[in-house]
Amino acid sequence: SAVISQKPSRDICQRGTSLTIQCQVDSQVTMMFWYRQQPGQSLTLIATANQGSEATYESGFVIDKFPISRPNLTFSTLTVSNMSPEDSSIYLCSVTGLTGANVLTFGAGSRLTVL
């Protein structure tokens, strides 16, 4: 089955810095999404990464804070900008279409700790 690779798997960051998370899929996919999973909480959709155009952000998330790139059908990046401790979360890349319509396949996640 197709594989989704995320880098970094974890990182410890200083307040005020930015970090870019990469998501690589080993086959072309139409839909790519970025989720956030805060400690002890459920998953929240940040945005849909659109190939060749600006991402579609959910309510409460803005491009200045979470810029997203998607240059092709297999790769996307999420940047967490000007980080604060409240940004400490697991960030998950996911795609549809690999195991059936409407089924999300997730990367292993990137665990960020902001000091």
Added chain:
Amino acid sequence: AQSVAQPEDQVNVAEGNPLTVKCTYSVSGNPYLFWYVQYPNRGLQFLLKYITGDNLVKGSYGFEAEFNKSQTSFHLKKPSALVSDSALYFCAVSPGYTGTASKLTFGTGTRLQVTL
């Protein structure tokens, strides 16, 4: 607005006993319903889904779930639990038409602990 409720933060069961993880939902129209599992330090894995048809859905690792429209429930079950089933389980719902992955709402998760 659609929503998912998982009323139990944690479910404890002895190995070999049946297990149930509860989920109720609210969505306009017919739902698509999903269960995902998250093992420690790993991403979420798809377990099973209900789209249409038979109300009893069978999925990976011996899990099954029953769609109950009148009770708006989609409880996850397994006849005989294994210690290796210990993980965090998420129920999710989306509106029942194609292309709604971006409209998926997850529950808060239920931690399943299976002991010897």
